[in-house]
Amino acid sequence: MEKTIIISTNGLYRQYQVGNTVINAVKNVSLTVKQGELTVLRGRSGSGKTTLLNLLSTLDMPTQGNIYYHDEDITKFSEAEKDRFRREEIGVIFQSVALMSQMTAYENVEFGLRIAGIPYQEYKPLVQKYLNLVGLGNRTAHLPGELSGGEQQRIAIARAIAHHPKVVFADEPTAQLDTATALHVVKLLKELIETEKITVVMTTHDPNMMEIADTVYSLQDGEIVDAQ
């Protein structure tokens, strides 16, 4: 059965003006993301991966072009609509993990639920469920500094998915991890696509991640040069 397209873009540009120079960080990008897939944006440093991911997740606005989430153009969203979209529809994972250092693993995941507006009564079962799901049900009281890099990234994954988003955007989630841990984290994301019915869009420059992806877009100087 043909998979549903959840995100599509056409003729997407993001330009930055630096002094007299215009930089095309993203240039004429047309792509589709299919529901229930792991889509990877790959490319060397500076190729535009993060800029593109930020556009798809409404964290940044394109200079030109459209981004459709199902059939809604998210570039036309009001601030309030973008806010709701970010809180309810999506989850984000960053390269630098970005957990709150003074909060325990439990509190970090709970914080994500609070931001998403999940009712208070649901916090405890959801936090426990998702920490168990990422294999850290026994680390709830640990502060991020008391966890390994891979464990911290798994907490960040739990935080990004506990509010049941439809799409998770992950910006180089494995960049700070050793090869084995990186593979483990991406395999976990892939499993969550199945069990949690999410869609994942991830940037990476790690060639090891390619074979695990369903679709890979290769970027060079802001443009898609290959799709497979």
Ligand SMILES: Nc1ncnc2c1ncn2[C@@H]1O[C@H](COP(=O)(O)OP(=O)(O)OP(=O)(O)O)[C@@H](O)[C@H]1O
């Ligand atoms: N705020 C900005 N102002 C000016 N230029 C920018 C800005 N953000 C990014 N760029 C430029 O846009 C291009 C794409 O950057 P981007 O961060 O998207 O690349 P990337 O592929 O994610 O790189 P990396 O793998 O190093 O994170 C680069 O040439 C970068 O210098």
